[in-house]
Amino acid sequence: MIQISHITKHFDAKAVLQDINATFQKGKVNLIIGKSGSGKTVLLKTLIGLITADTGTINYDGTEITGKNTKNMTQIRKEMGVVFQGGALFDSLNVLDNITFPLTLFSTATEKEKQRKAHSALQRVDLRDVARLYPSELSGGMKKRVAIARAIVHQPKYLFCDEPNSGLDPLTATLIDNLLSEITHENNITAVINTHDMNSVFEIGEHITFIHQGRKQWEGNRQEILQADDPALDEFLFTSKLNQTVKRNAK
Amino acid sequence: MKILENIGAYLLFIKKVFARPERRQVFLRELTNELEKLGLNSIVLVIIISFFIGAVLTLQTAYNMSNPLLPRYLIGYLTRETLLLEFSSTIVSLILAGKIGSNIASEIGTMRITEQIDALEAMGVNPVSYLVGPKIAAALVINPALYIFSVLVGITGGFIAGLSAGSVNYDDYINGLHFEFNPYYVTYSIIKTLAFALIFTTIPAYYGYNTRGGALEVGRASTKAVVDSSIAILVANLVLTKILL
Ligand SMILES: Nc1ncnc2c1ncn2[C@@H]1O[C@H](COP(=O)(O)OP(=O)(O)OP(=O)(O)O)[C@@H](O)[C@H]1O
Numbered sequence: 330m331i332q333i334s335h336i337t338k339h340f341d342a343k344a345v346l347q348d349i350n351a352t353f354q355k356g357k358v359n360l361i362i363g364k365s366g367s368g369k370t371v372l373l374k375t376l377i378g379l380i381t382a383d384t385g386t387i388n389y390d391g392t393e394i395t396g397k398n399t400k401n402m403t404q405i406r407k408e409m410g411v412v413f414q415g416g417a418l419f420d421s422l423n424v425l426d427n428i429t430f431p432l433t434l435f436s437t438a439t440e441k442e443k444q445r446k447a448h449s450a451l452q453r454v455d456l457r458d459v460a461r462l463y464p465s466e467l468s469g470g471m472k473k474r475v476a477i478a479r480a481i482v483h484q485p486k487y488l489f490c491d492e493p494n495s496g497l498d499p500l501t502a503t504l505i506d507n508l509l510s511e512i513t514h515e516n517n518i519t520a521v522i523n524t525h526d527m528n529s530v531f532e533i534g535e536h537i538t539f540i541h542q543g544r545k546q547w548e549g550n551r552q553e554i555l556q557a558d559d560p561a562l563d564e565f566l567f568t569s570k571l572n573q574t575v576k577r578n579a580k
Numbered sequence: 581m582k583i584l585e586n587i588g589a590y591l592l593f594i595k596k597v598f599a600r601p602e603r604r605q606v607f608l609r610e611l612t613n614e615l616e617k618l619g620l621n622s623i624v625l626v627i628i629i630s631f632f633i634g635a636v637l638t639l640q641t642a643y644n645m646s647n648p649l650l651p652r653y654l655i656g657y658l659t660r661e662t663l664l665l666e667f668s669s670t671i672v673s674l675i676l677a678g679k680i681g682s683n684i685a686s687e688i689g690t691m692r693i694t695e696q697i698d699a700l701e702a703m704g705v706n707p708v709s710y711l712v713g714p715k716i717a718a719a720l721v722i723n724p725a726l727y728i729f730s731v732l733v734g735i736t737g738g739f740i741a742g743l744s745a746g747s748v749n750y751d752d753y754i755n756g757l758h759f760e761f762n763p764y765y766v767t768y769s770i771i772k773t774l775a776f777a778l779i780f781t782t783i784p785a786y787y788g789y790n791t792r793g794g795a796l797e798v799g800r801a802s803t804k805a806v807v808d809s810s811i812a813i814l815v816a817n818l819v820l821t822k823i824l825l
């Protein structure tokens with residue numbers, strides 16, 4: 330479980346995150362949703378310690394990582410996997426080396442052992458025959474999968490994904506969503522996933538935090554979201570005719 | 581003011597390179613990659629440039645020494661001195677600042693905007709020492725080697741051009757090469773090539789690392805990196821020459 334309280338972040342004079350309190354639960358898919366520019370990526374990067382918050386605390390299962398406790402982050406990094414918005418695969422390394430990278434850093438496994446783990450991670454994300462390819466030779470969806478494989482290869486306790494299915498066709502997007510959801514439950518991971526995709530919300534969203542203009546506007550689960558009476562959330566979720574019908578029927 | 585701020589930020593950046601070395605296994609793998617990349621990237625260019633400049637130096641010197649009172653071995657001597665003292669260290673480094681410098685800036689800049697640097701940091705890697713350390717180490721090895729190589733190729737170029745144009749004969753040229761050879765000039769030049777190697781790796785790395793935005797900014801960082809490293813090389817050349825000679 331990850332708890333954040335009173336997280337605030339400014340870039341120059343611009344307030345990007347304002348007094349955010351939230352809890353991300355263990356063994357569940359925790360979604361952060363919000364419009365483009367609402368601050369999802371900044372929040373995620375603050376969570377994983379890439380951006381330092383102006384104020385507030387972040388707590389990983391009782392371990393504080395903010396303020397004087399940045400050293401704790403070093404330990405937690407070994408237990409965390411991150412999938413960035415564009416995949417962020419290392420261009421200079423092939424798929425196999427990308428995936429074994431965290432193992433080289435975090436474990437003393439032999440080369441053979443690392444390769445075995447990498448291949449099983451690739452299998453987990455349903456990819457075959459790509460180990461020797463370079464990121465530039467992969468399609469968008471394949472890159473996302475490799476990025477997921479790299480994020481899970483060292484069996485992390487925490488998994489963070491920044492829009493893992495953006496820019497993919499609906500079918501592939503759903504596959505990736507389900508994959509992430511399965512991995513979360515199989516390994517009892519605390520997963521935090523950024524998305525602005527309605528389908529993800531209803532497919533896999535177990536705990537949902539809605540960010541609007543840098544503030545937490547709403548939180549709840551996917552059943553509750555249909556009943557919610559929040560104008561900003563409504564505007565974000567139910568702008569299309571199809572989604573409006575979904576909501577009417579739910580009520 | 582802005583310049584001072586930049587220099588301050590640059591020095592802090594350099595400090596980070598040496599802050600926390602990565603696992604040796606990782607460092608060695610990256611160093612091998614960089615040696616290969618840097619070597620392959622520059623060797624052909626250095627051969628071509630050194631050969632032609634060596635050739636032209638010899639022909640020009642011969643042309644300017646039509647006075648029969650001047651000994652002909654001066655042709656080989658002056659070609660050697662020019663290559664040894666200035667061309668193969670400073671000019672070759674300037675050219676490498678253009679080629680390798682823009683490579684480094686755009687490589688690291690692209691890694692920045694595609695969040696590869698964030699990914700490294702998220703895995704607990706110090707991205708500055710991981711990315712820049714091996715590049716510096718590789719350049720410190722390669723640049724002095726390229727210097728020696730360039731001198732040899734340049735002298736060969738001058739030899740071939742001079743002989744085939746009939747501007748100098750074999751014995752004169754070889755005598756010239758041996759005439760008043762001062763080994764300290766080589767030491768002086770190698771010290772310069774080490775300093776230049778530091779400049780044309782770290783300044784572009786700094787600009788690449790601090791890129792924000794998109795592809796356009798990567799291009800801009802790369803241009804700035806080349807201009808600033810070239811200026812820095814020229815200034816360092818002056819300072820080192822004043823100190824060392
Ligand atoms: N390094 C930075 N410096 C200045 N402003 C920033 C920086 N990073 C983000 N911002 C600003 O913070 C705001 C939130 O950005 P963020 O990337 O978190 O949005 P997002 O919700 O992830 O959007 P998207 O869905 O498009 O990815 C934006 O207005 C952005 O301009």
Ligand SMILES: [Mg+2]
Pocket residue numbers: 369370371414491
């Ligand atoms: Mg984002």
